[in-house]
Amino acid sequence: MGKSAFQLERLTFFSDAVFAIAITLLIIEVHVPHIGNGDDGAFLSALHELQPSFMGFVLSFLVIGALWVAHHRVFGMLADYSPAIMWPNMLLLMAVAFMPFATAFMSSAPLARVPEMFYSGTLLVAGLLQRMLFTRALRAPYLRHELAPELVSATRWRSWGLPTAAALSLVIAWFAPGWNNLVLIGIPLLVRLYAMMGRRRALRLASAPATA
Amino acid sequence: MGKSAFQLERLTFFSDAVFAIAITLLIIEVHVPHIGNGDDGAFLSALHELQPSFMGFVLSFLVIGALWVAHHRVFGMLADYSPAIMWPNMLLLMAVAFMPFATAFMSSAPLARVPEMFYSGTLLVAGLLQRMLFTRALRAPYLRHELAPELVSATRWRSWGLPTAAALSLVIAWFAPGWNNLVLIGIPLLVRLYAMMGRRRALRLASAPATA
């Protein structure tokens, strides 16, 4: 393994660690109820009151998980890296590290407008930073040479999935706070649509007569 | 090391990090008593009151530790991985990351029915997700070729140990909350029994006249 590959590996590992810590810290913000000697009903109602926190935990776990899976996919396509991705990567990690706060804030008042918009806004920023990072990383000299251009194009396009859903969620949060998060269920579909568009576009370009 | 091996390594590494963080965060939920200028008796009784938290810490440390050891064993058998294990792995990690909450909830009322059943239920979910992950991971094209089929079968079967014990513990918690955790001591035995059954089954199948 060359030195440059090791430097890329270390960047990946550092990123993995931040993803892993942020995703695990989510549970710290779910505060354990201290009831002492209560009957079953007291415990059940305490759990019931925590429902928004549980839902926030699951939602953000899936979102950070999806961000990591995408990071894993994109960095798996690289043979080398440009120093120009160091800080975009750090900014993405900053948004990821901020997620436990945004999640806890939203869960503290799950039907209020401001916390919901704050959460959607955080997702939007994370999505745009991810998009910026992937665009910079997936450039010709750094890609593994055996990759098909339409695969690279599809990967670049699918990163529009999260920001699109987050922007929609942000708008809906204004009118129907709390329900807006349902939009996020559509992310896997959106991602697939964008990937398809990216693939088609690359194939169309390839089949067009070369002009250069 | 090929790219695919590196991608598997990174998946393993990310999982390790989540296991390591969840296992270490357990201690955060054990709240430090602040007594100030007390005599020895005051400190000793404060420690005494923390006993359920200490026991919860040790129990969950061993459970998460065992989940990690099993993960380490199974992924050590893989030469490659199917993308179909990404999300089952993520769901297992979600259950692991949830453990500090379930542990602290149980420790806050160690003889109450609801917290005990909540804890056993969390273990059951973790055990079933682990089972699902291992079944998907341990498939022919992804296994290292030198592995004996009976070893693979034993490894697949032993993952029934945790869900079996957790299901028993869940039932017992209804009748004798707090005592149900004693069942978990039997996990090493259960795991060995299941492994033996898996090995025998594979050997029986191998010695049977081939029909395909």
Added chain:
Amino acid sequence: MGKSAFQLERLTFFSDAVFAIAITLLIIEVHVPHIGNGDDGAFLSALHELQPSFMGFVLSFLVIGALWVAHHRVFGMLADYSPAIMWPNMLLLMAVAFMPFATAFMSSAPLARVPEMFYSGTLLVAGLLQRMLFTRALRAPYLRHELAPELVSATRWRSWGLPTAAALSLVIAWFAPGWNNLVLIGIPLLVRLYAMMGRRRALRLASAPATA
């Protein structure tokens, strides 16, 4: 990969993990407001009150991020390591691990003199420890042989950037607490200046007639 390279990799990895945890723990110190059923204004003013915490989070994220990027750069230049860097590295990690406290203390009273000087002082200590580590690590027998001497010299010199800015910030904090952090914006410029000085110095030495 030889054993010595693996030992260096493990040292790097352990350091990465501490950097990653410290950078992610920053968010734990931003306390989530619990308002319950407030109107939009109540939530907005709660967010407004958190502004110093958000700024502290961003500032310290960038500082720890920069410390990691520098660590990544310097260790990428090494082919081997001296046991003499183990404890300087550990002391640097101690300063990094201390950052979440210093950040939260500063954010709790962003215009007070003592917390601001405490924060700048922490940065100064971290900067000097980093400087000490890099000087010990970047020595002839441990460097990759293909590196140009002027690059090594520039890397050694640029580590004066953080301590210089932190010392300035510490002095200004006495007179204008809160405003002193603006100095830190100049770090990228300072680092570049020092790097240039280091490069020139090395080139001058190289072109001078050898006397040994």
Added chain:
Amino acid sequence: MGKSAFQLERLTFFSDAVFAIAITLLIIEVHVPHIGNGDDGAFLSALHELQPSFMGFVLSFLVIGALWVAHHRVFGMLADYSPAIMWPNMLLLMAVAFMPFATAFMSSAPLARVPEMFYSGTLLVAGLLQRMLFTRALRAPYLRHELAPELVSATRWRSWGLPTAAALSLVIAWFAPGWNNLVLIGIPLLVRLYAMMGRRRALRLASAPATA
């Protein structure tokens, strides 16, 4: 890299992650004072009151750091590993993960007998578990073949340093709680003494006429 080496690497990385998290979580237990609009004196006295917490942070950082450095040294001597070290390693990690609690408990009442003895006791347990792990790991079939027997013997013996100092500290804590931690300063000396004894013993054995 063979599969077995990778499994050893993963065990090491998991351990590193637990060490790194435990060492960084120490700061979480140092609670940030919230003074609001105080004068310089109010902030300075708040910092002064935190002095035991700062000292506990530094002490435990050095102790966990030393445990990690020793782990790094011993595992660097291994070419392979026995499955028999999995659980001793996990138990050592449990003691390490427990350190943030013991540290915070001691720091909350730095001159009280029970917290001091609790802390020394934790160190003693950690030291004995480390000793047990290293004895199991440093066995003939798993060692790198080029290692001199006297180096292995010295490494095995030096792991008596921490338990010896911790046991002394535990006894002194009974009579002079708070001062007992000064004993820990002697650890580097003790470790060197033990290493010397181990080396001599191995050389004596080697020069004795073989009887087998």
